[in-house]
Amino acid sequence: MSKVKIIHAAVDVFSENGYHRASMDEIALRANVAKGTLYYHFPGKAQLFKTLVVQGFQEVIDKIRADLQADLTLEEQIRRIVRHNLDLFLESSGLAHIVFNELSNGIDQEVLEELKKLRIDYIHFLAEVLEEGKQEGVLRDVNCQLAAAGIVGMLDSAANYFMSNTHELSRDHMERFFYTIITSGLFMTAGE
Template identity: 35%
Template structure:
């Protein structure tokens, strides 16, 4: 998402960047097209020349964001890794992504729960990411190295654990110590709290 964007300097891109800023600062409803236009140094009509509606602009944005997270993780899940290593990689990548794109992640967590079409769409995207985790869990189970838990439950649990823990720190006051968070989550996810 953001990477691609930095290459071109088209109006479309200016708008896109501005939209990320504004949506993450204010949320979908509170953000106005005027805000975005001002941030992009573009006339309001110009946004409508490039995007059909506020909704569509937002959808594009979230789509690219989730895709980026998913692809980033997927591309690193090479065949030579063990299930355990894959889980570690997923946790590390997700923690890193949340640190790098905090604002986008706030959007995601804010706007994915509800019954509007947009929100259903977002949950579908998130599920496509969770599916990656589920696949790894299944592999582990098939290989006999993981306990017999529902892959779906494990997928959402691991995503949720990392997401909420990351945002909890990022939206609090302290520093975001990615290494400590990773080490703690890895401990819990793989070996549990109990000694």
């Protein structure tokens, strides 16, 4: 069906070019549909983009949310946050990067706000996980939102850097690496 083809093509085109460089012509071309068909299924470029993010990216977020709701130790929770975030940035790389980094002006105001909210919500959610750990005394007394924003940026940047420089590190290795970086900074340790 056209709508599905359009969404697939749009994910590719937005991912490869960023929001502003992506053109509706290119999306239609890749989806193998007429330009008008895009506007039959979506009101416009901004809403098409929003749909991608809310239908693709949001799902990932919900998956993380679900995965973390269980009664896990903080260690395990952080381990999973790292894992899911790497999923997000390595697999939906383009889109996630746009949402976390390229949301500037020039997008339909209403859509822009919604996407910014998505990003903030996500960071707040991670911050809450950390906050809990703080209450329990496992974590340093840090500003959890700042820490959450930092973690997301770190994972995105690193994933991006390694992807665009085509280095190959095993997924496992990266997960353990960032887990160590993060926890050994956040957890109280004897030496401090």
